[in-house]
Amino acid sequence: MLNINTGLRKLDESGEKINVGLIGVGQMGRGIVTQVFKMKGMNIPIIANRSVDRAKAAFQSAGVDCKDIYVTNTVSEAENAVKSGKYVVTEDFEVVTKVLPVDVVIEATGVPEIGAHTALKSIYNGKHIVMLNVETDVTVGPLLKRMADSAGIVYTVSAGDEPGAIKELYDFADAVGFKVIAVGKGKNNPVNRDVTPDTMRQKAEEKRINPRMLTSFVDATNTMIELTAVSNALGFVPSQRGLIGPKAALKDLPKLFSLKAQGGILDRYEVVDYVLGIAPGVFVIVTSDHPVIKETMAYVSMGEGPNYVLFRPYHLVCIETPLSAARAFLYGEPTIAPVGVFWLQPPF
Structure with missing residues (x-):
């Protein structure tokens, strides 16, 4: 993690930010939102969660005014809102993986199936994917890593866990x-x-x-x-x-x-x-x-x-998770990822 602070500071000084899309705002997801808003060079412009109110509360807890929060399940509306400086809440995780300004997606649901779908859609749409969802990683991580590598995308399990x-x-x-x-x-x-x-x-x-x-x-x-x-x-x-x-x-x-x-x-x-x-x-x-x-x-x-x-x-669990997003964006490196080969057919 050496020099990530320098990379983030340079981004901030140049007026740029790493845009992170977040899936899931339970205890860990809420912590991620709060921490990112304390960091230089990073931003969370969009959250997906089953409970809209909980996602809105996470933004407000981090200091976002309620009038700056926009709720939509449409990709085009979400993109326009993000580009205009609004903070978007959606019930559809696929919206997060498709919004153009998003550079990195963080998956924080802890549900293997949702994590797998999120990672897959993120890879298809050219977004680096950070898994604060080790349950998904131990289930299909080798396959997701192989697909991400083929697409030139970083697949990584989160720092902090x-x-x-x-x-x-x-x-x-x-x-x-x-x-x-x-x-x-x-x-x-x-x-x-x-x-x-x-x-x-x-x-x-x-x-x-x-x-x-x-x-x-x-x-x-x-x-x-x-x-x-x-x-x-x-x-x-x-x-x-x-x-x-x-x-x-x-x-x-x-x-x-x-x-x-x-x-x-x-x-x-x-x-x-x-x-x-x-x-x-x-x-x-x-x-x-x-x-x-x-x-x-x-x-x-x-x-x-x-x-x-x-x-x-x-x-430090969710407090460190944003560093994996920064590392993926700045250096194209995972924090931790499976190295094994996933065999689509038995090797015998």
């Missing part, structure tokens, strides 16, 4: 020449596979989130989905079916994520897993057997090696 944060940390470690042997994320509660939306409803209401979403956090569905996206992007594999999910302190991770023969928990390297006790952070485990590097790492209090943990103690 754990997969994007892990990939950024991995890229740093890889760039400086470390061998990355494991990556993962923290989980903030023990796994309970017996919970249901009904049993979690009261807690969900207290937290003001969807009961199904909270259930997916507690029963580890969300963790499995996120680490599937990481696996698809890095070519790493699960440590075991269902993952191990040890409870551990940060300082213990280098030893823990070593091979069983060395006193660790792993059967092999290049794996993904989660750890109870380090949420909301993400980590990569790196290794080096070079004496000079080991000496330097000891000097900067990273341990004696040969394994070391690089840790990022936060992920």
Whole structure:
């Protein structure tokens, strides 16, 4: 993400902005709108949402006057409104993917089918697509990435969620020449596979989130989905079916994520897993057997090696999502995307 601030500032100084179309204004979508309106060089001129009132409220919360909000489900009217400086709300997500001033579409519904349709229409219409919808990515992401590449469009999963944060940390470690042997994320509660939306409803209401979403956090569905996206992007594999999910302190991770023969928990390297006790952070485990590097790492209090943990103690979800849109527009790069080939027919 280095120098994105410079690129955005230059756009702003030249009077230009990256126009972002947003699909979905739940908790995350509303946060995206608010954050973009605080940034230089970016704008959200159009939102699609099933509830028009909720989309209008998101704009107003970000400081848009209600008289400047225009509601339409017609592409031509939306384009004219955007070009005249209005902010458009539509119930039809396809309108967002077709409006000419839109450079990047952010999909934030969390619904696999809607996400797939949005990404497909965005690619067809020449819009970069940012998925704050990892559910879609792990379902059809490889196919969407292949189609986007063929069209010269950036397909990317969002910064700010754990997969994007892990990939950024991995890229740093890889760039400086470390061998990355494991990556993962923290989980903030023990796994309970017996919970249901009904049993979690009261807690969900207290937290003001969807009961199904909270259930997916507690029963580890969300963790499995996120680490599937990481696996698809890095070519790493699960440590075991269902993952191990040890409870551990940060300082213990280098030893823990070593091979069983060395006193660790792993059967092999290049794996993904989660750890109870380090949420909301993400980590990569790196290794080096070079004496000079080991000496330097000891000097900067990273341990004696040969394994070391690089840790990022936060992920800011929707606050970081606009950076993926900026990166796609400015540099033509994804934050994180699957690297595998989607076979239309079995390769045998």
